[in-house]
Amino acid sequence: MSSGTAISRIDVRYLFLALLIVSAIPIMSPMGLPMVVSPLTKKSFNFIEGLPAGSVVILDAQHSTGYGPELGTQYAAVFKHLLARPLKVVLVAFGAEGPQLYAMTLEGSTISGPPIDPNRYGKKYGTDYVWLGYIPGTVTAFAAFASNSWLTKTDAAGTALEQLPIMQNCKTVKDWALVVSVSGGQFEQMIAQWYSAYKTPIIFGAPGVSAPRLYSYIDAGQLTGMLVSIGGAAEYELLLKGPALAVSLMDVLNLAQILVVVAMIAGNAIHFIGRSKEKK
Amino acid sequence: MARFQLRSVALTITFVLGFLMIVEYFISFKSINDLAANIRDAATVIIGLASIVGVGNITRNHLRNISRRGDNWIPSIIMLVSVWIPLVIGLLGTQNHPIYRYVFVNLFNPVGNAFFAVLGFYILSGAWRAFRVKSLDGTVMVLCAALIFLKNAPVAGYLWSGFNDIGAWIMNVFQAAGYRGIIIGVAIGSITTGLRILLGRETGYLAERRGGQE
């Protein structure tokens, strides 16, 4: 698998330049290339659509800024959907960067898209949604938060949970209708702590690296749904009828991935043409 | 020989604690489970404080470089500054000191994320340089890669839905089979090497002197 001679004469930096140009075009002027919504994304969307009014949904920001828009857009898309429906949203973070990600999502950022204003959806803090902040401890925290959802005693701003009407309906895992966790890891542990132990439905927002191993949990019914990488977020934005950051980045990804395939084919072509010339 | 005795002590510790970690997993006996958890916590502390060696190594190498006016002696100054100023601020205050946070969020994170994003370029150059259809092996690799890239590019799936089906089959069946075989192999290798370590038969990491063996 070593580099051939013909191909090594071509400077790989031209390729880098090509990638920059190909991906800069759709950023400057979005093209809106078509896409098909996958059944998996549709399944997650429909599950949330089907939740009865007043159901409590836990939304966990466990990812990190390092994943960039891959997971940031998923978090924003699901948050918007939950706000648009008559649901009670309890926001937590089992990852240390959660507070930063939550703030970025509300204010709008280059990894989560335009700002989200819960007031615009007619949602009131403390009644319809609440932000509990970062709960350290990963696996231990999953278990502890399930048996006692008042673990933090106050919300992130320091208000006692007794004073928040929404928390009266959310005391243990038995009150949860769904957990949505956008995360870069700890998937198996979450399934063990929440699904295996209490049969709570779970939807994951997962990066492309981790998704392949999670499909088997969906087949087994241990996982209700999953958004995969930025494509999952883009499809979700389409289902919400509000294309945002993920959809516009999909243009870039479309072109960039086709460029990679073209490079693969061209690399082979040049290699073999070069070799046949050398033989002559 | 002091070094020899030290090695024996080290190997005894490895044997006892290693087997404790294994046995603990299979029994539920509170005092032993707690002991193992405490040892894991203690190991986290020890491994963290090993950073002292790291900071020492950086400081010594770059001080030496600066005093010799060696290559890169100006960046060496930047290295020392980047280690010691945050270190002093962080140790005297905390990680939440405003200057520390500012540097972390506005310089450290962007550099890290940009470094990570370099992978995007390398995915392209790797595909260009290394994916050859020279043999049957290479052909399988290239086909799988190309078909998955096309599956993940929605526009391809829009043009021909077959890309989605073939891609899904490769992910869920074809590569999953190979994945499983490799995982089992790695697990067996881990157990073997692990046992050699615990029994003191794998001591290369303790820089065992093997004489003139070639």
Add this chain to the structure above:
Amino acid sequence: MISVEYVLFGLCAVAIWSLLYRENLAYRIAEYFYVGFTAANLLVQAWESALKIAWTPVTKGNHLWILPLILSIPFVLFFHRKTRSLYMIPIAVVVSVGTGLAMRGAIHADIVGQVGASMKSLIQPGPWDNSFNTAVLTIGSFATLSYFLFTKEVKGALSKVPRVGRLFIMAVVGAAYANTGTGRLANYSGILLNLLKTDAVYIAAGALVVIAVDILRRRAKKKP
């Protein structure tokens, strides 16, 4: 009003990406800062967790927790020739924990879990492809594992099995390369978006000009 944060972001991103053109002073400064700050950050975090995990119990009368702190002293002594070998003791503690975890994880999650997953009935209900896929999974796992037999050469009718196993390995390589590649490209496009759509764009434009000038200068030097 230009945002200082985005200009800083632009400087950092451009400095790192400039490595793709060639190694240069800007990249080197960014790299040295990155490495240096990481080293400091690791020690700061380790210090805070050492205080929390070990020192707090000591102050509360649980004196055994002084042990991990004492065991860490050899790291300070590593730079002296006579006391260097003491590092073996803390390393032994650390290695034993990692090795124990590796062995128990390997047997349970990997061997029991994956061998068990390869024992499904070859006749599956539903359309024919269910049975076909199960067969591919089982045969593929078997063939791949047999590729890793090191000491016995497989002979006779079965000699092709490890060869087939290698094909399955190459399928993993290709498919996982692409699947991870998608995520990496998403990440890259996020950074590029930041570079082009914020005030960082001035830095990016400046960098392109510098690189262009550098290319022309090198060309001019080469010609005569």
Add this chain to the structure above:
Amino acid sequence: MLVGARMLALGLLVVCLGILTYMIIVQGERKRKVYSIRRLAAMDACEEAVGRAVEMGRPIHYTPGTAQLTMAEAPQTIAALSILEYVARLAAKYNARIITTSQYPEVYPLCVEVVREAYLSSGKADQFREEDVVYLPQLKAAAGLMQRERVAANFMIGAFWHESLVLAEAGAAAGAINIGGVATMHQLPFMVACCDYCLIGEELFAASAYITKDPVATSTIVGQDYIKAVSLGLIVLGTLLSTVGMPQLWNLFR
């Protein structure tokens, strides 16, 4: 007191450890039997790579990966350090300069000692340069180091995360021959595709026995093969039983 759900794993572990201990103590240490191991191209390429570096007058880069020693990937790092010893001896023998980088501070002293011992036992203690064993808390940064030093050979053997592709492509850009070795599944594609030679998965653990031809080490590889044979047998037996409608064995594993 025993955890019920983990009994099968315990049983299998006892069988594995039994086979391996027998191979180590009886075959390896008492009988000193040396078994032959199938060819590992990546290990055969080590000498060539070092030779190339000497010819070009450029250094070698070696990194034992980015696993912490408390992690479940620790055995991979330890296996990588054994290979480091071999490569460092080759470097000492042919007077090539070897730069070793390690991401975690607890691995750094191990690298120093392993490389020092290699030079010492080759009778070239005076040529050992401690500053060439570098603590690099962000291993990605070795990309710059390799281009600055224009390395001729790049060894990346151990457990890796996302750095693998950065190192492999940066090595290629510096014109180095890449020799990889990885058992972390998620990085396998990048190492296999982008390296000139690569130890795949379990080969990483067999490599040190392959080079040293030490009786204890080769005997454990045989033991390893016996365990694989048992696993293969279980797969066949379980599948046959399930297919003929007796899924008891399969259920046991679930």
